[in-house]
Amino acid sequence: MSAFTLPLALAALLLATPIAAQEGPRAPVLDADFPDPFVLSTDAGLVAYATNSRKRGKLLNVQMSRSTDGRSWSAAADAMPVAPPWARPGRPDIWAPEAIRIGDRYVMYFSARHATRTRPDGLTLCVGAAVAAAPGGPFVPQAEPLTCGGPLGVIDASPFRDGEDLWLYVKSDGNCCDVPITLVAQRLSADGLSLTGAPATVPGFTNDAAWEGKVVEAPQMVVRDGVYTLFYSANDFGGRAYGTGYALCQSPVGPCQDAPQNPILSSTPGLRGLVGPGHVSVFEREGRTWIAYHGWRRPLTDGGWGQRSMYIDRLDWVDGRPTVAPAR
Structure with a gap:
């Protein structure tokens, strides 16, 4: 029996225990290059996806790892082995x-x-969709992108x-290209495979606070007790200034107002400290809220790239405000 097919009762028992309970400084739950993590809670356990990375000499288009307890994760596999035909x-x-479950499949x-669209600094980034019968894939991408936005492209797609x-x-x-950043919300069709209606720019999503630097990115909207909370990351992803904040929004399309407590997740001092925590994924499991994110396990040195590992902490709600529980 594989770890991912444990009986549901046993999986529930394992996941009822604190995912990130630990002593001393925060430690990653997946100590491998696993940037921009997203965690999907399923009946059989947790499935995490991440940005492409090269493993054992092979490029994985979409990294995927599975866990029954949130602490031990499988080696990364490729959830989308065939790249979209429109991509470079x-x-x-x-x-x-x-990813999100829609009906009896996952999108x-x-x-x-993009293979042919260009912008001043090179090829444009577009957003695509892919479909699978199971959360582990294989996801099959659509023949064309969902949207490329304007001429400069779009990134960080997040379903809600x-x-x-x-x-x-x-x-x-x-x-x-030194153009103001915007967040665009648009309705999806019932099957999640096309955009409908007009795109709406979300007011309030902008880098107007000192800690945010020149960039805000990685949005994720969460609704809890009728309150819309937009999590996001900001500043230079490659250094200690990168962190995570949130905004309270009046609706799925805003307007939104940054929280005065920001950032709620930031780098900690010391050689064993957390570096550049961001691109969060908030998920529910066994009646608790958790927050997954990446941090530099091997910080950049001499201009070289390091490794962004996945961390998971408990996310508490205090007077309606999200608070990342400290490592313990």
Whole structure:
């Protein structure tokens, strides 16, 4: 019997215990390169997806790892072995995948580098969709992107279910070219495979606070007790200034107001400290709220790239405000 097919009662018992209980500094639950994580809670356990990475000499388009207890995770496999036909061959740059169950199948949204569309600094990033019968894939991408937004492209697609309504958020990639950043919300069709209605720019999603630097990104909307909370990350993803905040919104399309407590997740001092925590995924499991995110396990040195590992902490709600529980 594989770990992923444990009886549901046993899986529930395992997941009822604190996922991130630990002593001393925060430690990753998946100590491998697993950037921009998204965690999907399923009947059989947890499935996490991440930006493309090369493993054992092979490029994984969409990294996927599974867990029954949130602490031990499988080695990464490729949830979308075949890249979308519209993406750049060889190096499609498939980033920040997120998945949602719609009916009896799963739909994944992701960013990828378009093969022919161009912008001032190179090829445009567009958002695509892929479908699978099971959360582990294989996800089969659609023949064309869902949207490329304006001429500069869009990234960080995030689906959101609000009652019977499905929405997709995408971030304009203006930070590529010194153009103001916007967050765009648009309704999805019932099957999640096409956009409907007019896109709406979400007021309040902008880098107007000092800690945010020049970039806000990685949106995820959560509704709890009728309150819309938009989580996001900000600043330079490659350094200690990167962190996570949230905004309270009046509806799925805003307006939104940044929380004065921001950032709620930021780097901690010391050689063993947390570096650049961000691109969060908030999920529910066994009556508790958890927050997954990446952090630099091997910080950048001498201009070289390090490793972004996945961490999971408990997310508490204090007077309606999300608070990341400290490591313990």
